Amino acid sequence: MVLSRDDIAALIPHQGAMCLLEEVLSADDEGIVCRAVSHRDGANPLREGGILHAVCGIEYVAQAMAVHGALMGRAAGHSGSRPGMLAAARNVVFSVDRLDDIPDDLLVSARKLVAEEGWLLYEFAIRAGARELVQGRAAVSLAINGGTA
Secondary structure (H helix, E strand, O other): OOEOHHHHHOOOOOOHHHOOOOEEEEEEOOEEEEEEOHHHOOOOOOOEOOEOEHHHHHHHHHHHHHHHHHHHHHHOOOOOOOOEEEEEEEEEEEOOOEOOOOOOOEEEEEEEEEEEOOEEEEEEEEEEOOEEEEEEEEEEEEEEOOEEO
């Protein structure tokens, strides 16, 4: 399954320059792999003083997880996506200080480890070429009946 940037923007609330992912390369029930090029864009809205700090990689991952959730909801026959909120990022390891100076495209992957009522736990990684730039785990709290879990 390959989805374009426009397809991604139709699935998540982030629009315009805040839609950081360029395309979905693959997705199944267990996880998702996306490609991003926006880290090289001088107008990236997450840049601070011209620098895109590595911690911003967590937003790339959060968007990949949101796309994954929307795709899985669609596959389960739900008309809309179930809103979620990044609740925690744990065991995050940054192998670089910044992302804007990485010449290669970013591969953003998230693999679902646990899915319980109202919660998802993913492990994630951001790679460029053969280098792992960011890795860790993230918990997502899902909205229940218009509220939060």
